[in-house]
Amino acid sequence: MLLALGLELATTGYSQPPGHAPALRQWKSAAGTVVEAELISQNDETVELLIKGQNMARNIPIAQLSEADQKYLAIRWFDAQDLRQFELVKDHLRTVAERPQTVSRLLIEIHNEVKESPYAGLWAAVTLSCGSNEHSRAAVVLEDTLRRIEKQQAADPSRHRMTFCSANNNLAVCLIKGRKGDSAATRMVRAIESVERMPPIVQSNAELLHELTTNTDSFITFSPSTRQRLMRTVALSDNAGSGTKMEAGWHYSLDFDVPSKSDAKIKIDGVDAPRPDLQLLATGTGFVAAPGIVLTARPVVETTNYHGPKLITVIVDPASSSRRSELVRDLLISSTRSVAVSSSVGSGFGSGSVVWTHYSYVRPKNGQMGAEIAALRVPNLKLAPVEVALDDPAKQAPIQILGFSRGQSALQRGLQTQTGEVLQSRSVRGSFSALGASGSGVTLETSARVMGGNRGGPVLDAENHVVGIAYDTPVSGSDAKGLFFGSGEFRRWFYENVQTASLTDPEPSHTAAQRLSTVENSSVAVYCWGLKQKSTSQLFSEIADNSRDAGGLYLRDNWCVACDGRGFLDCPVRTCNKGVVAGRETVVKGVNPLTGRPIRAQQVTQERCTTCNGKGGRICPHCKNGKI
Ligand SMILES: [Zn+2]
Ligand SMILES: [Zn+2]
Known part of the structure; x- marks a missing residue:
């Protein structure tokens, strides 16, 4: 029955009701200024606030509040x-x-x-x-x-x-x-x-x-x-x-x-879980790169804390009341990790098999390079692909990154724009390389910010060609820069790994406004869902069944304190070393021929300890092999 439901969702999509007003809260600075703002994100030092009436969130040091x-x-x-x-x-x-x-x-x-x-x-x-x-x-x-x-x-x-x-x-x-x-x-x-x-x-x-x-x-x-x-x-x-x-x-x-769990869980207004047994793990942005294929950033779909089966959805037309979700059937990801995530789980969750997104891992050829791009196959997605520039943007070229923000009202706010310029390009190794196989990847750094929600978002040049894909931020804090792969780089990744479709080259007759409209319509929110976690009581039943009592969870220590778990007590005689007691005695070495007195000398002796009978100690009487 659940399988049928999943297929139905895949072919028709399902609409989401429009969300509620943003979660505004009154904030007061240490100096006494009061603003109304929505909390977007925070770390231990700064808070990201979207002040009412503004469309760009700001990072504020918490110490100033x-x-x-x-x-x-x-x-x-x-x-x-x-x-x-x-x-x-x-x-x-x-x-x-x-x-x-x-x-x-x-x-x-x-x-x-x-x-x-x-x-x-x-x-x-x-x-x-x-x-x-x-x-x-x-x-x-x-x-x-x-x-x-x-x-x-x-x-x-x-x-x-x-x-x-x-x-x-x-x-x-x-x-x-x-x-x-x-x-x-x-x-x-x-x-x-x-x-x-x-x-x-x-x-x-x-x-x-x-x-x-x-x-x-x-x-x-x-x-x-x-x-x-x-x-x-x-x-x-x-x-x-x-x-x-x-x-x-x-x-x-x-x-x-x-x-x-009150405030910490990710919750986006207006988007319900596709099934009641699922919870939201991560969100990001993606764009249609070819018919039925969406590109996004790897961290959006490869969560570090969760390794169970996942269901990916993309939200089409997210800012409007007619927004709808589409299921992602297959996902192509280039990574050294190859966590096998089954496309169906037979039992344990509902009566029949359940639809999951199928992860195909492309193993990097040299065995150690990963990629930061993932390709999602969404067969039902009828959106026009964006026009992808043939080459990377030049240094100092102005660019903008389109993407969704985070927070409860992320979708209602629609696509946000981060502007900046290309700062520098650098060759990177390891997991930063989109070119997993060759190892000669080039990543671009920009002054425009990549802030979690816009990971996977398209990077546009001044004429609104897609010239890259945003994937990460190198440092946190207010001076954060963004990292992206230029179009030359992700073109190569795409043609190396996605053999079933082609990217769209720039069409010179289109205006910048037409291209922007295409990119905006083709940008989708990407949601990664996983199974809700087991309850605490279920979790501990496995380790604590034998010792559960009166509602308390406890473990008994079996180690012997008398011998510190060694099962052997050392001989109490301080000079006894493994059953041997060292001593000195004075012996007569001979007679002095001049004085006729005996010549005495000190000599080290080694004798068997009488206390432990030469055993160095005894088997601990309080335990058996150090355990009680
Ligand atoms: Zn003992
Ligand atoms: Zn002894």
């Missing part, structure tokens, strides 16, 4: 970073049980890549300490994770309270494994005080620490005052887990605050 606006943007930024890191982390957690070492390495990479969010650090530390007993390294990661949460809580104290509790509890466990009972107790107190009700995991860990250190021969340092403070905090706190019986041992908490 009022304190309230700065806080608003900080929270929004943290939301986006949390969501981004969470999406990156989720897939790896599924396989954490099978390959903990690989997963912990990947989680550390994500922790370093997305620097504001605590999820990867929380889980990486558990994987390190629980999986491979690297508790010292885990403690360092957790301290960094806690600093991140404190930074987020400075903007909003309600953020990550559960994550904060878990990270403190887990740091306490790592410190105990390093035999630092006092520091561990301080972390436990902080964990208990950060949430309203004490989680049973923290209570269990606190009581175990108390119990183990009561023995006089405890190997964990623990001062009486710290013990008193910890036990008083436990006694005074609201007990959430009364009646919950925990297995003996140290427990890591995996509980966390789910990222807020």
